[in-house]
Amino acid sequence: MKIFTTKQIAAIDKYTIENEPIADIDLMERASLQITNWIVQQFTTEERLLFFAGPGNNGGDALAIARQLAELSYQCEVYLLDFGKALKGSPEINFNRLEEQGKVKLVKLRSEADFPHVDDTDVLIDGLFGSGLSRPLEGLPAQLVQKINQLLNVVVAVDIPSGLMGEDNSKNNLENIIRADYTLTLQFPKISFLFPENEQFVGQWEVLSIGLHPDGIWETPSPYALADAEEITTRLPVRSKFDHKGTFGHALLIAGSYGKMGAAVLASKACMRAGAGLLTTHVPHMGFPIIQTAVPEAMASIDQHDSMFTTLPDLVPYAAIGIGPGMGKKHNSCRALCNLLEQAKVPLVIDADALNILAENKAWLEKLPEGSVLTPHPGEFSRLVGETTDSYDAVQKQMAFAQKYNCVVVLKGAHTSVAAPNGRLSWNSTGNSGMGTAGSGDVLTGIILGLLVQGMAPVDAALAGVYLHGLAGDIAAKKRSEFSLMAGDIIDYLGKAFLEMQKRD
Known part of the structure; x- marks a missing residue:
């Protein structure tokens, strides 16, 4: 609207x-x-x-x-x-x-x-x-x-x-x-x-x-809109009975470090639940048994380092790449992120520590692959663009940033805003306070990655991902309350969110 x-x-x-x-x-x-x-x-x-x-x-x-x-x-x-x-x-x-x-x-x-x-x-x-x-x-x-x-x-x-x-x-x-x-x-x-x-x-x-x-x-x-179910439904991909896992894309997720493997698990599950055909999750060596046990649907790529991200796998097989959840900011991880920015030929979904590293190395923003999606919360956003006086000022800077770097910026909040490279901005209309909980952002990263790898345009993947993330949270809150909602509940109810959208089609 x-x-x-x-x-x-x-x-x-x-x-x-x-x-x-x-x-x-x-x-x-x-x-x-x-x-x-x-x-x-x-x-x-x-x-x-x-x-x-x-x-x-x-x-x-x-x-x-x-x-x-x-x-x-x-x-x-x-x-x-x-x-x-x-x-x-x-x-x-x-x-x-x-x-x-x-x-x-x-x-x-x-x-x-x-x-x-x-x-x-x-x-x-x-x-x-x-x-x-x-x-x-x-x-x-x-x-x-x-x-x-x-x-x-x-x-x-x-x-x-x-x-x-x-x-x-x-x-x-x-x-x-x-x-x-x-x-x-x-x-x-x-x-x-x-x-x-x-x-x-x-x-x-x-x-x-x-x-x-x-x-x-x-x-x-x-340039402004408020996303509603009717608009989002038209953006979702249409599936044929002859489609298969190869049709639905192969995603790479780089996530997790010592003590933060939960973020990799949540983002991986969300990516698969959002419809990705194949997912490879790149984790430190110590995270291998965790990811293989917790997310058997995902393949694992093992970093040479035991506890952090330091090296890239071959990027050729992947249609979209997500990076950041639980990754940490060690020097070797910073260098590996820079290598990814220089080598990637597909859109990235960038979250969490990957955003914080970019904020400390702003010259690297020029290396962003076209159509990349950045998903900062307000603190991460301020580190990227500088302090803002209020939300109106933040939105203006968000739109300017998306245009300058030809990317999509998802500024998370009660009404998450999605800024596109063409100067347009849309606020989200789903979600609730129960989603202000650890791991919710990791789930959003996985959902957007799962939609992006299916061939959706980056701005469409971001808009639909944010809407579905909030809708799943709303359905979960009705079953478990806003007080008791956890990030994993959003994943559990994502399927029902998709069904809700299909009813409107």
Whole structure:
């Protein structure tokens, strides 16, 4: 699913108004009705709903929602931020409709003293400022936000929490942003919702469709997307009954060192479970009995060193190569990685210690084979590109890095982002907190390698690998809980994740 900046969303709104065609007030009514329906499903008429509305379109939405809910016998009160200027356009129409209805208490907020008494059971609806906000809140709006944030009541934000910018919040005043429990965003998630530092403001968010014109969405270019099942299903390889293990590719995985053979085992199992036809895992001499016993489906290539990676096997047989899980950073391993970068003719999947070695030898980045996939967590990413100010800055550097080195960068997190060499970036929509556990990244490396070796394009393998990894984790969490989830559980439920995708085909 394409996602857009707030300015682009406003342009798509305008396109819809002009080409559906539909009046602005009617589009606002349609959007408000979606939020009204959500509120009806969540709250009863026993609870009082206090609406805090601003003078713009976000406030206009709030006024319409209050009127719609009042017609359904909800107890609604509206507190309208008053700067001494008359409302205009659709907000003015909705204010007049609310007055004419006569079922909602209307109060104008001109100072902090006008803030209402709030009971513990009241639900607060935030419609002060929307996605058109371009500067941090200050003055009376900031005071109102701070008062709302001091309360323990449930807060529902209309479209976006007041004070939060849709993309870059690096210069924002975080004290003056609504901390919502729920955010009901219209048509598309805002980019800032996908960043971990903004969870405290957004809470749980849900996208509500308001029927924006499909041609406007299609014709508006965007480098950003949110991966969904429909898109990922189309990227997965199609199998013929005449295919065989040779068809599905031979992968090489270089992993493991003394005390870290578990990483090699997890990545190997994940690679096979993701559909690789053949896998050879290159391990130190001491790791031979471990890998042969734990993963009998994989062949073993034995390094000449007893406890670390120091030498390359013949690379000719392999269609894709993974390196890094549990590898260590000894000098001989660094030199062997450099040799791999110089000799490899196929895409690499690079993770863990292999990334840390690259971060210490940045000149080697120029040696990356075309289409290689790098899978850093935030710490590894910072070592590669330098410190970042926030997640928005990190995403910009991620996209620039992928373009500069003609590679795919998978920046792991709750909404893992995948940056492609063509300047596009997609966030993932599967996964849960239980996957923040030792070995989860090794499993992801194996899955991406297993898909890549089957002939998938590197960016497709990365997107599908990340999605399936998260989906398997979600299925596992339902069976074993997020608290108890282990990396091996993700592998165990990967097959069910594939089945889930096949149902959508």
